[in-house]
Amino acid sequence: MPEMPRVSIDLSAMARLMPMYALVSPDGRLRSLGPTLAKVCGPRAMPGIPFLELFRCLRSACAKSPGQLAKAQDDRLVFALRDNPDTVLRGQVVPLGAGQGMLLNLSFGISAAEAVAQYALDCEDFAITDLTVELLYLTEANAAVMGELAALNDRLLKSRDRAERRALTDSLTGLSNRRALELSCRRLSQDDAFDPDRRRTGGEAKKGFAVLQLDLDHFKAVNDTYGHAAGDHVLRHVGMALRAETRQSDVVARLGGDEFVLILSGFTDSVAVMKLARRIISRLETPIEYQGQLCRISGSIGIALSTDYAIADTDRMLADADAALYHSKHEGRGGAMLHRLIREDAQTGGPVEDGA
Amino acid sequence: MHGLVNRSLQAFLNDTYGTALWEAVAQDIDMDPSGVEAMVQHDDSLTELLVEAAARRLVKPREALLEDVGAYLASREALRRLLRFSGRNYLDFLLSLDELPDRIHLAIPDLDFPAITVTEHGAGRVLVACSLPLYRNVLAGVLRGMADDYGALAVIETNEDGRLCVELMDAQFAAGRRFDLARPGVE
Numbered sequence: 294m295p296e297m298p299r300v301s302i303d304l305s306a307m308a309r310l311m312p313m314y315a316l317v318s319p320d321g322r323l324r325s326l327g328p329t330l331a332k333v334c335g336p337r338a339m340p341g342i343p344f345l346e347l348f349r350c351l352r353s354a355c356a357k358s359p360g361q362l363a364k365a366q367d368d369r370l371v372f373a374l375r376d377n378p379d380t381v382l383r384g385q386v387v388p389l390g391a392g393q394g395m396l397l398n399l400s401f402g403i404s405a406a407e408a409v410a411q412y413a414l415d416c417e418d419f420a421i422t423d424l425t426v427e428l429l430y431l432t433e434a435n436a437a438v439m440g441e442l443a444a445l446n447d448r449l450l451k452s453r454d455r456a457e458r459r460a461l462t463d464s465l466t467g468l469s470n471r472r473a474l475e476l477s478c479r480r481l482s483q484d485d486a487f488d489p490d491r492r493r494t495g496g497e498a499k500k501g502f503a504v505l506q507l508d509l510d511h512f513k514a515v516n517d518t519y520g521h522a523a524g525d526h527v528l529r530h531v532g533m534a535l536r537a538e539t540r541q542s543d544v545v546a547r548l549g550g551d552e553f554v555l556i557l558s559g560f561t562d563s564v565a566v567m568k569l570a571r572r573i574i575s576r577l578e579t580p581i582e583y584q585g586q587l588c589r590i591s592g593s594i595g596i597a598l599s600t601d602y603a604i605a606d607t608d609r610m611l612a613d614a615d616a617a618l619y620h621s622k623h624e625g626r627g628g629a630m631l632h633r634l635i636r637e638d639a640q641t642g643g644p645v646e647d648g649a
Numbered sequence: 650m651h652g653l654v655n656r657s658l659q660a661f662l663n664d665t666y667g668t669a670l671w672e673a674v675a676q677d678i679d680m681d682p683s684g685v686e687a688m689v690q691h692d693d694s695l696t697e698l699l700v701e702a703a704a705r706r707l708v709k710p711r712e713a714l715l716e717d718v719g720a721y722l723a724s725r726e727a728l729r730r731l732l733r734f735s736g737r738n739y740l741d742f743l744l745s746l747d748e749l750p751d752r753i754h755l756a757i758p759d760l761d762f763p764a765i766t767v768t769e770h771g772a773g774r775v776l777v778a779c780s781l782p783l784y785r786n787v788l789a790g791v792l793r794g795m796a797d798d799y800g801a802l803a804v805i806e807t808n809e810d811g812r813l814c815v816e817l818m819d820a821q822f823a824a825g826r827r828f829d830l831a832r833p834g835v836e
Contacts, residue, residue: 410831415829416737426830429830429831430752435733435754435756441688
């Protein structure tokens with residue numbers, strides 16, 4: 294094998310080229326070290342101290358003694374600083390000529406940012422060819438970009454939320470709108486379809502629900518007499534009244550004009566539902582003040598109960614509740630009617646109003 | 650055009666001249682005054698419209714306006730820090746300007762910054778060429794701002810051939826702003 298040409302380099306040149314070098318004697322003692330490594334090691338790193346007393350070799354099993362360390366020239370060495378085990382350096386070793394020991398070069402690797410902060414390092418502490426500074430640049434630039442992206446995401450999510458809420462809300466009353474009602478109905482129909490035990494248990498153990506169609510009475514008169522602003526005020530008032538009489542989980546929707554729909558989950562007892570309907574109506578009949586005027590309205594309600602159906606199809610229930618509503622209006626304003634009773638009425642030949 | 654370019658203009662107008670001026674400029678070009686989105690691409694013409702409208706409102710030549718934008722950007726802490734990574738001193742910073750488009754590309758891959766060429770022209774004199782006038786004008790302001798940041802005294806002019814000529818009078822004229830490699834808050 295041809296002999297390799299040899300060069301000699303003085304230590305100050307080596308310090309510039311490899312500011313984290315360590316020159317180690319054959320018996321493993323530190324002979325000299327680069328300025329950046331000196332900053333990291335602190336005052337203990339005096340010439341003569343065994344290198345492996347400063348650093349613990351983490352990876353290479355053969356690097357437990359100076360002799361083994363000198364032979365590990367093909368390994369990727371990983372060292373932890375004994376005085377501060379959080380500081381982990383990667384390193385490479387080359388043996389020097391006979392009897393001259395070895396030369397190590399170390400670097401911070403991936404955790405450079407923490408080390409730079411901890412040891413207050415500067416551009417000048419790194420060799421010109423070292424990309425650590427670029428790594429720091431990139432880390433910082435990335436953080437800024439990610440911050441912008443996170444802010445963008447946040448804005449997009451918020452505006453989507455707003456748009457969705459607006460799309461499902463009746464702007465005048467803040468109640469659900471027709472689209473929100475349709476979504477709720479679809480959900481209820483699916484719940485019911487997935488509930489094969491419902492019929493066997495008679496629907497009592499399962500949720501069940503009531504559908505109420507509400508139409509205001511004498512609302513047109515308010516509009517005609519006091520104007521649309523008064524009408525809007527009354528509608529808002531009705532919205533608040535309906536919210537107050539129902540639970541958070543119930544659906545209260547305005548379908549436009551003076552038509553409202555309520556879906557009350559868990560409400561399947563006809564007496565309780567009729568009681569609630571009457572309470573709503575009497576609340577609506579309390580005169581509403583608008584700019585010194587008293588607006589008087591009432592309401593009529595038609596009701597369908599899911600337990601009256603083999604399969605609770607919300608479209609059909611809405612239509613039936615509507616039929617009950619008109620039946621009730623026909624009987625006189627300000628009343629409530631269960632759809633089941635119209636059916637019974639048709640069979641028995643006489644109108645029966647529940648509980649009346 | 651990357652949204653960051655327009656966002657920079659918006660931030661500059663807002664921070665320097667106040668919200669009212671920004672809103673007036675936005676109104677002039679029929680734009681939503683809530684502003685531009687930074688992290689998406691915009692139509693190139695929007696930047697032109699913005700610059701024109703702002704220059705008109707401020708009664709200022711667009712070159713001077715764009716230079717002020719550059720100086721403003723170089724004064725922002727996050728940005729000046731990123732810029733400081735590219736040079737150990739002002740001369741080093743100037744001579745590494747040809748790396749700037751790549752550096753920007755590293756951080757924001759879809760921001761196309763035009764190529765910059767740097768030529769040393771005698772002692773302490775550096776010629777900087779950038780093909781797009783918009784970016785060149787902003788760059789002139791950035792160079793002005795970064796001279797202050799490094800504490801260097803430099804004269805920056807635009808040559809007849811469109812190149813920027815930076816004459817470094819004194820590299821250590823003043824103390825400059827402090828720059829620690831470690832980002833504040835990293836431990």
